[in-house]
Amino acid sequence: MDLDAYVLDRAGEWDRMEQLARRRRLSAAEADELVMLYQRAATHLSVLRRRSPDPVVLADLSRQLMAGRAAINRGQGFVWRSIPRFFLRTFPAQLYAARHWWITLGILLMIAGSTLTWYINAYPQVLAPFLSEQQITDLVGGDFVGYYSQYRPQNFAGQVWTNNAVLTAQCIAAGVLILPVFYLLGVNLLNISITGGVLFGNGAGGTFLTYLAPHGLLELTCVFIGAAVGLRIGWAWIAPGPSRTRRQALTDRARSGMLIAVGLVPVLAIAGALEAYLTPSTLPPAARIGLGAVVWLAFLAYALLLGRAAQARGVPDDSARYELPQV
Known part of the structure; x- marks a missing residue:
């Protein structure tokens, strides 16, 4: 040459x-x-x-x-106008696409949690390996209620937000291995059920619901979504479908999972604010639960109604804009 x-x-x-x-x-x-x-x-x-x-x-x-x-x-720098499009189209469309996973998982976990709470209430002797008599007395006497007001609201909101974000991220990240997701869910389900069983067994079931429902409806839904999305990623390499390789299926589901993880960050912040400000407030129990339910229903409408509309319009795949040309 x-x-x-x-x-x-x-x-x-x-x-x-x-x-x-x-x-x-x-x-x-x-x-x-x-x-x-x-x-x-x-x-x-x-x-x-x-x-x-x-x-x-x-x-x-x-x-x-x-x-x-x-x-x-x-040319791939951050574009501010992409934020509204993400939260009005991309994120709800991804939630809607995964709806069968997180709705089904949420229903199953709620049934399992309710059953376990009832069992602990009916057979309090099973608490012996988990709580001492003094711990049970303290929990009923004020530790449960005091937990929500022992820190300043802004500090408590940040702590709750961080803890829930880490748990949700762990569920998504561990989904490819599947079993760790069930472990994470099992530990949290057991903790909630033990607390509920103790309080119901000591005549404080109303207190349990009053201090759990205002923030728990939204918070637990976010955890269910994170766990379901993680399991969806894991299932992609087990059953990729007839038209995709395992690598393609895993890549697609992982990309969707990362988008949902980013979108859940502000939702978990709202749940943290509810837990820090609304749950321990002096409002009547019905008002606290009602406000929490309104926020939760608004999120469900966002995920299912707006998500369905966004999916029907078609969400553009902008990923190619952020990749270098292949040579």
């Missing part, structure tokens, strides 16, 4: 790519041109490395490619 002729024939494209890379703003046509030139220059570099490894030419072209790559990455 005649190196000089090859370089001379293509140097104009490389220079043009470098010129475009130096510009702060590009039109749509110029951005497309930059991507095309980057792809072609990468191919040229590959050819030169195989056939004529001249270090000077390779270094110069590599520098120009790095400038082009940096310019392409620079």
Whole structure:
């Protein structure tokens, strides 16, 4: 191969790519041109490395490619207008697409939790391995109610938000292994059921519901969603479907799971605020539960009604905008 002729024939494209890379703003046509030139220059570099490894030419072209790559990455910066689209279209559509998983899991867990609470209430002797008599007395006497007001509301809201976000993230991340999700759910289900069983068994069932329902409806729903999405990811590599490989199915479900995880962050913040401000407030129990129920129903409407509408309109897949060209 005649190196000089090859370089001379293509140097104009490389220079043009470098010129475009130096510009702060590009039109749509110029951005497309930059991507095309980057792809072609990468191919040229590959050819030169195989056939004529001249270090000077390779270094110069590599520098120009790095400038082009940096310019392409620079165009992937954060866009504020993507936030409304995410929360009005992408996030609810993803929730709606996974609705069968989290609704089914939520119903099953609620049945299991209610059954376990009833069993502990009916057979209090099973509490012996978990709580001492003094701990039961303290729990009924004020520890349960005092838990919600022992810290300043803003600090407690942040703590609750963090704990629930970590639990939800753990469920999503561990979903590919499946079994850890059931362990995480089981531990939390057992803790809630033990508390409920103790309080119901000592005539404080109303207190239990009053201090759990205002925030628990939304909070537990978020946990159910996180766990269901994690299990959905795990199921993707077990049963990917007839038209996808296991890798494709796992990638699709994992991308969906990450979108839902991001969307749940502000929802869990709302749940944390309810637990810190509404649950221990001086409002009548019916008002506290009613307000919590209204917020919960609003979220369900957001996930199911707005999600169905968003899915019907079609949610654009913008992932290609954030990937480098393949060469």
